[in-house]
Amino acid sequence: MTYRVLIADDALDAVRTFLDYIAVTQQMPLTAARWWEKALARVETLRFMPRRCPLAPENKFSDHELRMLIVDHCLFIFDVDDGTRTVRVAKFRHAARLPSAIDEVH
Numbered sequence: 001m002t003y004r005v006l007i008a009d010d011a012l013d014a015v016r017t018f019l020d021y022i023a024v025t026q027q028m029p030l031t032a033a034r035w036w037e038k039a040l041a042r043v044e045t046l047r048f049m050p051r052r053c054p055l056a057p058e059n060k061f062s063d064h065e066l067r068m069l070i071v072d073h074c075l076f077i078f079d080v081d082d083g084t085r086t087v088r089v090a091k092f093r094h095a096a097r098l099p100s101a102i103d104e105v106h
Contacts, residue, residue, distance in 0.1 A: 007089040014092040046087045
């Protein structure tokens with residue numbers, strides 16, 4: 001069985017900020033585009049066995065289980081709803097940034 005993968009607007013906004021930094025500030029637009037292709041392909045793999053990913057540091061701030069998908073020092077923080085077979089990517093951050101509480105995505 002597969003899961004549907006949803007990415008919250010807040011997570012997408014954080015990804016856009018990260019990509020802008022790479023493309024504009026670092027002047028590497030091709031690198032940014034390639035990274036996003038790679039990251040999106042990895043996020044799509046959450047359709048299958050999403051619990052294979054480890055618990056996220058943010059899990060300690062949450063009343064439900066939060067996991068992380070790691071892509072090149074970046075974390076996609078997500079939860080899994082078995083009832084609706086949905087994976088919700090709630091947050092994106094660089095691994096060097098400290099974890100913080102995540103608002104409910106549902």
